[in-house]
Structure formats: structure tokens, C-alpha cells
Amino acid sequence: MATRFLGFLLLSVFLSGLNASRPAVNQELSNIFNELWRLDVNRMTPGIDYTISVQDRAGFVSQGSHVVHDHASQPLFSNVNENKLSNTTTFSRFMRILDNYERSTGVTERVTTEELTEINLFLDAVLETQVMKRAHQYLVSKGKSSSDLRLFKNQLNLIWFHLYHRQRNTGLDSCGFEHVFVGETKSGAEIIGFHNWVQFYLQEKNRNLDYKGYKAREHDLPDHDDHILNLQFSWHGVVKPVGSAFIGTSPEFEMALFTIIFLMNTERSTTVLVNIDQCQMELVVVRHGRSLGTAYPKLLSSNSRHVRQHSH
Numbered sequence: 001m002a003t004r005f006l007g008f009l010l011l012s013v014f015l016s017g018l019n020a021s022r023p024a025v026n027q028e029l030s031n032i033f034n035e036l037w038r039l040d041v042n043r044m045t046p047g048i049d050y051t052i053s054v055q056d057r058a059g060f061v062s063q064g065s066h067v068v069h070d071h072a073s074q075p076l077f078s079n080v081n082e083n084k085l086s087n088t089t090t091f092s093r094f095m096r097i098l099d100n101y102e103r104s105t106g107v108t109e110r111v112t113t114e115e116l117t118e119i120n121l122f123l124d125a126v127l128e129t130q131v132m133k134r135a136h137q138y139l140v141s142k143g144k145s146s147s148d149l150r151l152f153k154n155q156l157n158l159i160w161f162h163l164y165h166r167q168r169n170t171g172l173d174s175c176g177f178e179h180v181f182v183g184e185t186k187s188g189a190e191i192i193g194f195h196n197w198v199q200f201y202l203q204e205k206n207r208n209l210d211y212k213g214y215k216a217r218e219h220d221l222p223d224h225d226d227h228i229l230n231l232q233f234s235w236h237g238v239v240k241p242v243g244s245a246f247i248g249t250s251p252e253f254e255m256a257l258f259t260i261i262f263l264m265n266t267e268r269s270t271t272v273l274v275n276i277d278q279c280q281m282e283l284v285v286v287r288h289g290r291s292l293g294t295a296y297p298k299l300l301s302s303n304s305r306h307v308r309q310h311s312h
Contacts, residue, residue: 044248058213058232071213093122108171135256176292191240258295
């Protein structure tokens with residue numbers, strides 16, 4: 001009896017240790033991502049190019065719920081420098097693509113010649129940035145991409161814009177870009193994807209979206225200058241209980257990060273722990289065959305709080 005109890009106790013301690021453990025920081029990816037961060041000259045500056053009001057912590061909401069208590073009486077974005085967005089090539093071409101997709105999964109996407117041209121021009125602009133040039137260089141050094149720029153562009157197109165079936169028994173209704181940057185609704189009761197701050201701002205401005213508050217641990221409050229936020233919101237009346245997005249970053253930066261993780265791993269779902277600038281975060285990438293299923297950041301701590309915690 002005592003032996004069985006001791007065995008049970010040891011198993012319990014082991015399992016609790018597994019639950020408490022977190023994967024080690026991926027230093028190599030942290031290094032390259034910080035290089036990309038420094039190269040991201042198109043990133044917006046908080047307090048200058050945009051202002052956010054994080055307000056209060058959002059409460060628990062079950063998936064599929066249409067009823068939620070609003071812990072943020074004001075919009076998340078107080079202002080955004082739209083002139084800078086419009087005059088920055090990658091941002092302006094990115095925004096032209098946002099309205100090309102059907103919001104609901106299960107509805108077949110119809111891609112026009114004009115929309116294909118918009119995608120082509122956007123990829124051209126992204127490939128001209130120092131961020132994507134460095135990402136390309138890194139992937140070539142790892143044997144994951146061709147040094148031929150045309151082939152790398154085709155690779156990006158396959159990862160981000162190749163249409164596929166997200167719901168069974170439907171037409172080609174989704175792609176990585178739509179899911180991550182635009183957002184989708186499933187059966188009219190669930191928001192899936194939607195991890196981009198520009199889309200968030202535009203939908204909030206057009207009153208299609210209502211910010212409900214931030215999501216964070218008790219003692220880890222977000223700041224107005226954080227470049228990543230976990231949050232809750234409703235979109236066209238459907239609630240996203242917990243979402244996340246980079247704030248202020250350029251589309252090329254986000255695409256570069258997630259493309260590197262996608263190509264450096266073969267598992268269906270990959271989570272890496274990285275430190276970027278002053279933030280510690282998990283970056284999650286899920287494959288859909290040779291294309292991207294979803295990708296998003298999850299803020300763990302910001303403003304070097306994780307560094308201070310580990311220094312005690």
C-alpha cells in the first residue's frame with residue numbers, strides 16, 4: 001500500500017512538473033527575429049504614429065457566446081496615422097487585399113484578375129524590404145528556400161495565398177493570408193484567425209468590431225507602448241474570447257517571422273518561445289499541407305518583466 005502511494009506521489013510530482021515547465025527560449029530564432037525587428041523601418045511608433053487605450057482586463061467568455069460584458073468603453077485605437085499607412089508601400093498594398101475575401105468559411109472564394117494583380121504587387125513590395133531580404137538570406141543559408149528570388153516569391157505565394165478547403169465538402173474557401181490577417185467566421189458563431197492590427201483598426205473604425213478589453217495574468221498589465229497584445233473583441237456580433245496581435249508592426253515583419261517558423265519545421269503544429277525586443281512570447285504556426293493554416297503570437301510578458309523575474 002505504501003509502495004503504491006509513493007508511486008502515485010512521484011507520478012503526481014512528475015506530471016505537475018511537466019505542466020509547470022515551459023519550453024526553453026529558442027535563442028537562434030530570437031536572434032534572427034531581433035535582427036528583423038531592427039530592420040523593420042516601416043514599423044509604426046506608439047504615441048506618434050498610433051495611440052492605443054488598453055483599458056480594463058476582459059472577463060471569461062465561452063466559445064460561441066454572443067453575450068459578453070464590455071470592459072472597454074472606448075475603442076482600442078484612439079488614432080492611427082493613416083497618411084503614413086497610405087504612403088508606406090507594403091501597408092498600402094496590404095490594405096488593398098483585405099477586402100478580397102469572403103468572411104464566412106464554407107463560401108467558395110472567387111479570385112479575380114485584379115485581385116491576383118494586387119497579391120503580386122504586394123509580394124513584390126514585401127520582397128523589396130530589408131526585413132524580407134534578411135529572412136530570405138536566412139532561409140537560403142538553412143537550405144529551406146532557393147536563392148532565386150522568383151522561386152522564393154512563388155514559395156511565399158504558396159504558403160500565404162494558395163486557396164484550400166478549411167471546411168469539408170465546400171469549395172476552396174480559405175488561405176493563410178485570409179485567416180491570419182483578415183479573419184474568418186465559422187458557422188456564424190466563432191471567429192477564427194484575425195491576428196492583424198491594421199485590420200483590427202479598420203474594422204473598429206467602420207464599427208464592425210468592438211474591443212472588449214485585454215487578456216493578461218493578474219500582475220502582467222499591458223502598456224500603451226507594447227507591440228503585442230492579447231485581447232478580446234466582437235466582430236459582426238460574434239465574440240473572440242481570446243485573440244492576439246502584434247501592434248504597429250509591418251506586414252513584412254509578421255510574414256517573415258511566421259514564414260521562417262513554417263519552413264524551419266515540419267510538424268503540423270509548432271510553438272516556439274522567443275524574446276523579441278522587450279517581450280517574451282510564444283509564436284504558434286499550424287500547417288495546412290504546404291500552406292499556412294494559422295499563425296499568431298501569444299504575449300507572455302512585456303517590458304523585460306520576464307528578465308527581471310528570472311534575475312531574482
